[in-house]
Every structure is written in C-alpha cells, then in structure tokens.
Amino acid sequence: MNKCLPYSNLKLYLKKLSSNFLVYFPVKTQNEIFFTADKNLIDKLYPGLPQTPPKSFFLPSHENIFYDNHANIPNPKKTANKPTIIFALHPLDIHALTILDKLFLKKYKDFYYSHHRKHVYIIGLGSYTFDTDFNCDLFLQENGDTYEAILANKKADFLLDYDNIFTKSVFDEKKQYKKIDPILADPEKLALAIKKSYRSSIWDDLAQPDLGCGICSYTCPLSYSFDIKDNFSFNKSHHTSRSRIWSSCYNNHSDKLRDKIYHWYYQKFVQFYTETGHIGCIDCGRCVKYCPAKINFKYVLKTILNEYDKSISKQKK
Amino acid sequence: MINQYQSKKSKITSIQSMTTDMRLITLVPGDNFSPGQFYILNIPGFGETSLSPASTPSKTKLQFLIPKQSDNNLLQKMFSLKKGDDIYLRGPYGKGFNFELLKNKNVAFIAQEHGLSSIKCLIDSCYKQHVQYRQLQLFYELDSQMDINFQKYLDTRKKHIEILITSTHPDKSFTGNTGSLSDLINKNTILKNSIIILSGPSNMYKKISQKLLLLGISKDDIYLQLDHEIHCGVGSCNYCTYQTKRPCQDGPILKLSEI
Numbered sequence: 001m002n003k004c005l006p007y008s009n010l011k012l013y014l015k016k017l018s019s020n021f022l023v024y025f026p027v028k029t030q031n032e033i034f035f036t037a038d039k040n041l042i043d044k045l046y047p048g049l050p051q052t053p054p055k056s057f058f059l060p061s062h063e064n065i066f067y068d069n070h071a072n073i074p075n076p077k078k079t080a081n082k083p084t085i086i087f088a089l090h091p092l093d094i095h096a097l098t099i100l101d102k103l104f105l106k107k108y109k110d111f112y113y114s115h116h117r118k119h120v121y122i123i124g125l126g127s128y129t130f131d132t133d134f135n136c137d138l139f140l141q142e143n144g145d146t147y148e149a150i151l152a153n154k155k156a157d158f159l160l161d162y163d164n165i166f167t168k169s170v171f172d173e174k175k176q177y178k179k180i181d182p183i184l185a186d187p188e189k190l191a192l193a194i195k196k197s198y199r200s201s202i203w204d205d206l207a208q209p210d211l212g213c214g215i216c217s218y219t220c221p222l223s224y225s226f227d228i229k230d231n232f233s234f235n236k237s238h239h240t241s242r243s244r245i246w247s248s249c250y251n252n253h254s255d256k257l258r259d260k261i262y263h264w265y266y267q268k269f270v271q272f273y274t275e276t277g278h279i280g281c282i283d284c285g286r287c288v289k290y291c292p293a294k295i296n297f298k299y300v301l302k303t304i305l306n307e308y309d310k311s312i313s314k315q316k317k
Numbered sequence: 318m319i320n321q322y323q324s325k326k327s328k329i330t331s332i333q334s335m336t337t338d339m340r341l342i343t344l345v346p347g348d349n350f351s352p353g354q355f356y357i358l359n360i361p362g363f364g365e366t367s368l369s370p371a372s373t374p375s376k377t378k379l380q381f382l383i384p385k386q387s388d389n390n391l392l393q394k395m396f397s398l399k400k401g402d403d404i405y406l407r408g409p410y411g412k413g414f415n416f417e418l419l420k421n422k423n424v425a426f427i428a429q430e431h432g433l434s435s436i437k438c439l440i441d442s443c444y445k446q447h448v449q450y451r452q453l454q455l456f457y458e459l460d461s462q463m464d465i466n467f468q469k470y471l472d473t474r475k476k477h478i479e480i481l482i483t484s485t486h487p488d489k490s491f492t493g494n495t496g497s498l499s500d501l502i503n504k505n506t507i508l509k510n511s512i513i514i515l516s517g518p519s520n521m522y523k524k525i526s527q528k529l530l531l532l533g534i535s536k537d538d539i540y541l542q543l544d545h546e547i548h549c550g551v552g553s554c555n556y557c558t559y560q561t562k563r564p565c566q567d568g569p570i571l572k573l574s575e576i
Contacts, residue, residue, distance in 0.1 A: 065322055066361075108553040111320040225555040228322075228548065230364045240362035242322075249555065266560060274561050 002169035003149040005140060009165045010147070014042050016162050017085055021121075024057070025087040026050055035086070047088040047125050049284060053221035054093045055100060057086065058116040059246075061218070065112060065228075066242040084120045085159075089136065091126035091178065092284045096221030098135040099278055103224070112244070121156055128176040133278065141176070180283075183301050187279045190301065191270045193308035202303050203258040209293040212257055214248030216264070216287035216297075222272070222280045225249055265300065321551045324359055324405035327379070332400055335470070338385040338461035339431060340396060344404065347375040351413020352442040353570055355435075356381075357550045358406045363391040367547035369569070370409075371437040373445055382434030385461075410550045411569050414439055416448045423508035425454040426478075427525060429498055432517030433457060435542045439514065439570075444477040452508055453478035458498040458517075460486050481505050499528060507532065514570065516542035526573055536574035544569040 005013060017023050024035045028046035035050055035057075089097070104113035122136035125147065129139060137156035140147035148169055151157060160166060184190070197203075217223040225247040233239055249264040272280030281297075288296050327344040335341050350356075352373065358381065359365040366389075372380035386392040398404065424443065426436055443450055455478050471480055482493035483501040494501055498521065507513070513529060515522055522541055529539055543564035548556035552566040559576035562568070567575075 104553070108551065109318060109321075110553060111318050111322065114318055224553070226549070226553075227556075228365055228554070230359075230362050232362055242359075242361070242365075247554070247556070251556070267555065267558065271558060271561050 003160055003166040004143070004169040005147040005149055005166055007145045007147065010140075011042055011045055013162060013165045014045060014087055015039075016165060017087065017159075018042065021083050021085050023085045023087050045088070047090070049090045049092065049286070051219065051286070051290070053219065053284070053286065054086065054089060054097050055221055055224065057120070058097075058100070058104070058113050059224055059226070059244075060116075061246045063112065063244045064241045065244050067240075082119065085123060086120060087123050088125040088140075089122055090284075091124060091128055091130065091134070091139075092282050093221055094122060094124045094136045094139075095130045095134055095178075096282045096284070097122070098133040099222060099276065099282075100224065101135065102133070102276065121153075121159065123159065128178045131177050181298070183298050183305070184279060184281065184283060187269070187273050189308070190279065190305070191273050193304045194265055194269050196308060196311065197304045198262060200304065200307055202300060202307075203262045206261050206295065206300065207256070207258040210257060210261055210295060211293055212250050212260060213292065214250050215290050215292065216295075217248035217250065218246055219286035219290050220280075221282060221284060221286075222268075223249065225251065227251070265297075265304075269301075322407065322549075324357075324407045326403050326405055329398055329400055329402050329404060330378070332398070333466045334464045335382065335467040336459065336461040336463050339434065339467075340383050340385075341371060341466070342381050342383055342395075342398065342404075343372075344379045344381070344406075345377065347372075347378045348409065349374050349376070350409035352416075352438045352446075353414030354409035354411045355544045355547065355550075355565075355569055356406045356408035357410070357547075358395070358404060360391060360394050360404060363394045366391050366395075367544050367550060367565075367569075369435045369438060369542070369544050371434055373438055373441050382431070382437060384431035384434060386431075408550065410547075410565055411544075412567065414442075414570050416442070416446060419443065419448050419450045419512055422450060423452045423454070423511040424450050425456060425507045425511045425513045427456045427498065427502070427513060427515050427517075429458045429517030429521045430460060432515075432521070432542065435544050435569075436514060436516040440474070440478065451510075454508060454511075455480045455482075456498060456501050456505070456507075457482045458501065459484050459493075462488050463491070498525060502528060502532075507534070512538050512540065514540045514542065519546075537572060539573040540570050541573060541576070542570050 014025055018039050022037055024037050026033045026046055027036050027041050027044040033046055033048045033050040104110040124136040124139040127142040137153040138159045139150040141150055149160060227245045227247045229243055229245060231241050231243060249267050250260045254260045254263055268280035329342050330345050331343040333341040355367050355369045357365050357367050368381050370379055371382040383395045384392060385396045426440055428436055443453060459482060481501055483496050484491055485497055487495050515525055526539060546557040547565045548554045550565050552563050557564045562571055562575050564571060
C-alpha cells in the first residue's frame, strides 16, 4: 500500500522519529540552513540546501583518527550502535552522498567513513529525484499538499510505522527527475575541452580575482581532499592525536595559482569523470554562492567549451 | 574492515651515517614488498611521511635512508632517533616497478641529494634480481659530505654500475666532479637506448627533464620517482594526483608522458 504524509504532519513525524532515534534535521538560522539534532528546534524545521554538505556527517571536517598512548590506538574504538536518521536531506545532497558512498565504501573501503555511515538512515525530501545514483531509505516527494512516501530500502520500513501520521496515497508514484544544465550535459566533451585547455588564458585571468581560499572545496559535496596531521595535547589520557582535516584541490603540488585553479577543474570534470563515470559536480551552486570573489564556474566552463568548439572548427577547415 | 591508516611498530636496530645529511636506519622485522613500492613512516605527534625502502626485500630487516631536513619536524625527529627507538610504519603501498621495461636497455639513474633514498632499492634490485639490462649508470649530485659508509656503498656497487658523482660544494676529500647535475650530464654521455629514472626534489625534475628531452630522449623513456608527493598513501586524499594518475596507487614511479 502506498503511503503519503500530509504536509501538516511533517513536524509531527519528525517529533515522533526524534523520540525513538537520533535525528538530524535542517533549520534556518541567520539566513543559512544548518543540520541540528536539537529536539527543541523541531518547530524551526526548514527543508532546503544547507551551507555544509552531508559529507560532514561521514567525513568530518576535523576528525581524530588516532589517539596515542604508545599503542597507536585508532579512534573510534567502538562502532556506533544507535540508529541515526538524517531527515529532509535535499535531493542534490542525496545524489552526492550516493556517489561518495560508492567511492568511500566500495572503492577506498574507508574505515572511518564506513564507521560513520553504519546505522544511518536517510530520509530525503524534495520535488525531484535522479534517475541514477539516488540512494536513500525513504524519499518524501512533494506532491501538492502531501509528500508521497517512496520507500527505497525495504529494511527501513520501520520509518513508516506511524499509522496516525501517514495516510493512504491516492496518487500513482510519479517520478520527477532533475533537469541537467546543458553546460554539464555532455561530460565526455567537457573532459576533452578541459584537457585541451591548459594553455588557455582563462586560467591566468581567473588567478587575478581568485583568492585560493578553498571555500569552493569545503562547501562542495563531492570534494573530499584531506590532510593528515598530528597534534599535541596536554590531556592526561592521550598526549598526541592524528587527525584527518578537510583540504582543498588548491592544496596540491602546483606552484602557481593558475595551475591550482586548472587542477580544481581537471579533478572535477576529467579525473572524477574518468574514475567514476560521473562529473565531480552536482550543480548545487554552493561554490558560486559562497565564493568571496564571485567566480561562477559555469561561466568558466562555457568559455572553455567555446574555445574547444572554435579549435575543432579550425581543425576541420 | 581493515583500517588502512593503522601503523605497526618497528624497532631501530642500527643507524649508520651515510653523509652529513643522510642516515641509514635498519628496522626489524623485515617485510616482503616489491621494489618500487613505498611505506608511510610516522612518529606520533610529529606526523607521517612517505619513504621508499633503501634495502631490497628481506625477512630480517627493512632499511630507510632518512634525509636531514630542518624545515620538516618529522624528518628532523627521525634523523635524531637512536638505536633501540621505535618508529611506526604502514604499507607497502603503490605498484612495484616493472623491471621488464629494462630488458635489453641501458638504465640511467639520475638523482640529487636525498633522491638516492628513493631509488637505492631499485638500483640494487637491478643486479640482485638478474634483470636483463645492458648497462647501469648513476648520475648523482651530492652536496653534503660523504661518510665512510657511503663511500663503501659506492665502492661495492662500482662493479655493477658506472657511478658519476658531482658536487657544487666539494670538500677536500671529494674525488668526483665539480658542478651541478646538469653540468654532469653535459660532460658525460647518457648511453643510447636508455631508460632514465629521476629522483630528487620537484624543481630538479623540470630542469633535468627538459634537458633530457633536448638530448632527444623520449618522454616514454623518462620515469619520475614521486614518492615525496604522497600524503595518505591509500589513494583517497587527492593530494598527490597528477591529472588522472595517483602516484600512491599507479606509481610512485611514473612515466613523464603519463603526467
């Protein structure tokens, strides 16, 4: 039986879930959306795209991976047992998380990512999905004044065990897919264009306003560069620790800023695509919104593609 | 699930001074690895670094050449370690070098200062593994002062490899050439039909690669040792990537044409 959640029951559903599980949900404060687990803020539920992408749950920005007491003891010592729910995750972030899961659970088999990802259930909320790489346990698809409850993971059917909150759905499950921006629609061509663009003056032009701050990497749901650093502490139980800290595509071996910028685009649209079959961008717009230099990567891609098309026409002549 | 970042403890059983800026540490137990692979060494509180073994695979010992680098806390600490001290390591990582590439070829190793630490195992493996190369050459720039252990090492290798050594600051006891690596290559011929393996600081690679290309050597015959670029060692931090190649996964010895 298909179920749906009336719009007016959304916060009630969240309250019910929060009484049984640890639930992270989005709220809006100071014009930004953040995830919180504070039950006192349920009434401030605000579904939308948060400033910090969901990678922060599973690849924390600063994570102690070892404590040292002469035994190099890994942290965490025990895996988390309490089921956790991420509630009202935006469809773009679900898409990004699915791709990250593929990388960190299957390709890299990352010990720490898999620890954080265990026992975490994803309840998505939005008006569209993706036709591939869209793994969540339950998706609440907007449909007028209700949400169609699309259960993707049968093992998570306990998420629908709230008969007083859900009603019987009278609509057929109608999937709406995200429309892809034409600039990003041909990843093969994009990869070729960027490969050939190393000597383009666009990279030198960008090096003028670009601050090299890395905010675009930190806010990107698919950027996962990190540093590993040791720390001293005066804590009696452990004097040193080793941490994994978010880094940026800018922090690589290139000397010049224009090369670092090129590397950012190369990693996203060539390397990521070559290794995974996806471009390293879900078009969430965070890098554009939060860039202090107001750089829009789509303008850059458009320029690169135009230069590529011109070079192809010249060759044909 | 295996924790890829977990290190194991190893004890230092001996330390030999090779030059004023390089020490050879011997760890027990040994390990089975493919020459060309690398390890991540660490001292809690000081961080991690990637180093290629200086010894060939052995069950009884594992050796590393530790450079003296005053701007690196970890290497400074490692350089000051004593016999009996512990050090942690994880690995081996990366791909072993494909010695089939050297079949019927001449091989020229070109190294500067600490770069020798990253290719010492390869050099020794060439003749120990009976690789069917034609002739081996070593072009080496050493600016620190040689110790007797290093002189002994070079003397024992002379029957296997033509050693050409230079220094920009030679001391009185130095009997090699005077000048930079570039000058050394100008004065001495790299044998035709050679595979070149470069090892040293990054700024040396660009300079020497350009020189080699001008000499008519193909990009496909020039290999760069990139273990010093490596960070996490397991392919997930994105730090060492060169376009679509990751030295920690695909290398750390990569063809110039690939990067």
